[in-house]
Amino acid sequence: MARAAVVCGLGTHLPSRVVGNDHLARELDTSDEWIRSRTGIGQRHLADPGQATSDLAVEAGQRALKSASSGAGQDGADAVVLATTTPDHPCPATAPLVASRLGLGTVPAFDVAAVCTGFLYGLAAGAGLIATGTADSVLVVGAETYSSILDPADRSTRAIFGDGAGAVVLRAGEPDEPGALGPMVLGSDGTGSELIQVPSGGSRDPFRAENADRADPFFRMAGRQVFRNAVERMAEAVTEAAARAGWRPEGVDVLVAHQANVRIIQAVADQLGLPRERFPVHLDRVGNTSAASIPLALADAVTAGALRPGHKTALAAFGGGLTWGAVTMTWPRVAPA
Ligand code: ACO
Secondary structure: OOEEEEEEEEEEOOOOEEEEEHHHHHHHHOOHHHHHHOOOOOOEOOOOOOOOOHHHHHHHHHHHHHHHHHHHHHOOOOOOOEEEEOOOOOOOHHHHHHHOOOOOOOEEEEEOOHHHHHHHHHHHHHHHHHHHHOEEEEEEHHHHHHHHHOOOHHHHHHOEEEEEEEEEEEEEOOOOOOOOOOOEEEEEHHHHHHHOOOOOOOOOOOOOOOOOOOOOOEEOOHHHHHHHHHHHEEEEEEEEHHHHOOOOOHHHHHHEEEEOHHHHHHHHHHHHHHHHHOOOOOHHHOOOOHHHHHHHHHHHHOOOOOOOOOOOOEEEEOOOOOOOEEEEEEOOOOOOO
C-alpha cells in the first residue's frame, strides 16, 4: 500500500501592517458597510514595500518546522512545495530560495500555481513525493503578497485580498493515522481561465515598449461569475472526498473552506446541509489570502479551540484556473508554533 502523507506541523505568518475597511474607504469609492455585508471582511494584513512572498513563506515555514519538531520530533524536511500566485519573480520559482533560507540545503523545491486552490494542489504534490519515496517529509507552504498585483484603483479587488503565509509539514506514515491525508479530489476548467487573470506580463501578452500603453499588469476577477461556480464546485468536491474516505458529508465535524467570501462559505454549508458553525471563518481579520488561506484558517481554528484532535476535518478550495479541490483527514495532535 502507498505510504500516506501525515500532517505533523503547522505554522503561519501575517505581515504586521493591518489595513481596515475604513482606511480603504478613504482612498476608494467603497465603505466598511459594503465590504462587510458583501464579503464578511473587516481588515487585511499587507506586506510593506520591499517585503516579498519568500519573506512571508520563510517565517511561516520556520514555524511549521518548529511545530513538527516539538510535536512529532520531525526535524527539517526533504522537499519544499510552495503554492503561490505571487512569486518573488516570474523566473525562477520561489521555493528553492525558501528552502535555502530555511537551511534545508539542496532539497527538491518547486512552486505550484493553482491560485486559491494552490495549497490543496501543493498538498497533493507533497503527498505524491512521499508516496513515491522521493521524500520522507515535505514542507508545503502557501504564501502570497497579493498587494503586489492589485490595481490601486480597483475597489473590487483591493477590498478583498490580503497578504500572508501558512505552512504544514507532511511526513510519511500510515493511512489510518490521525493527520493522514485522505484521497484528494482536484479539478480544473480552463474554459473559465479569463475569469481570474493577470492579463499581461506572460507569454500571451509580454511586456514590450510597443504595448506599454495597453498592457494590464494587475489581477482581475469577474467576481459575480465566479461566485456560483465556487459554491457548487467546493460542495461537490467535499461530497466526493468524503465518499472516497468512507464518510458521509454530515459526518464532517469541521470544514475549513478557502476564505474568499463569508457568503460563499455559508452557501457551501447550506448546500451540504451542514450547520454553518462547522465552518471556521478567518477572513474577517485577514481577507482572502489565496493560497495561504487554508493553513491560516486551520491555525486560527486550532488556536480558537474550534478544531481539535480527532475532529473529522475536510479542506476545500476554489480559485483561478479555474481550479478546485477537497481532502479529508482526522485532525492530529498538531498546534501552530
Ligand atoms: N465597494 C463598493 N462597491 C463595490 C465594491 C466595493 N469594494 N466592489 C464592487 N463594488 C460594486 C461593483 O462596482 C458593482 O457596482 P455596479 O452594480 O454599479 O456595477 C456592485 O458593487 C456589485 O458588484 P459585484 O461584483 O456583482 O458584487 P458581488 O456582490 O458579487 O461581490 C465579490 C463581489 C465580493 C467579489 C463576490 O462576487 C465574490 O466573492 N465572488 C467570488 C470570489 C471568489 O470566490 N473567487 C475565487 C477565489 S479567489 C482566487 O482564486 C484568487
